[in-house]
Amino acid sequence: MENEVFVDKEKQEKPKVKLERKEGEPTAAFKGASWGALLVGVSAYLIGLFNAAMELNEKGYYFAILIFGLYASVSLQKAVRDKEEGIPVTSIYYGISWVALIVSISLMAIGLYNAGSIVLSEKGFYGMAFVLSIFAAITVQKNIRDTQKARERD
Secondary structure (H helix, E strand, C coil): CCCCCCCCCCCCCCCCCCCCCCCCCCCHHHHHHHHHHHHHHHHHHHHHHHHCCCCHHHHHHHHHHHHHHHHHHHHHHHHHHHHHCCCCCCHHHHHHHHHHHHHHHHHHHHHHHHCCCCCHHHHHHHHHHHHHHHHHHHHHHHHHHHHHHHHHCC
16 A cells, blocks of 8 residues: 555646637637727716716717727728628728728827816826727727638638
């Protein structure tokens, strides 16, 4: 009995479950982080806007800019990706996508710069929530596209 080895079954390594992922498909963690960032960015922006002490028309302006920026960023990401993959994209659509994103960011910056009723920390909050939302929307769109592309290969 001296040479017998007792193995604690609880301490034995259990085989790791390997998740099947298609080549080029983003990981579930990256997809979740992207959706989480989009949810946090948009929610924070909208909650801040709801609680802001500003006129309703001003709230409408900032809401419209958020929606415009999200749409423009997703549209531009799609146009860039289509061009990269050899899918025809008209130059007018590609140009309008760039202009729309630049205009939405500019309108946000100009609106915050000229907002006299908003304190500087609030301006920073809206700016950061806006940028986070746009970046997350681009990332979510990219993940959807990558997942779709990976599944089409099979």
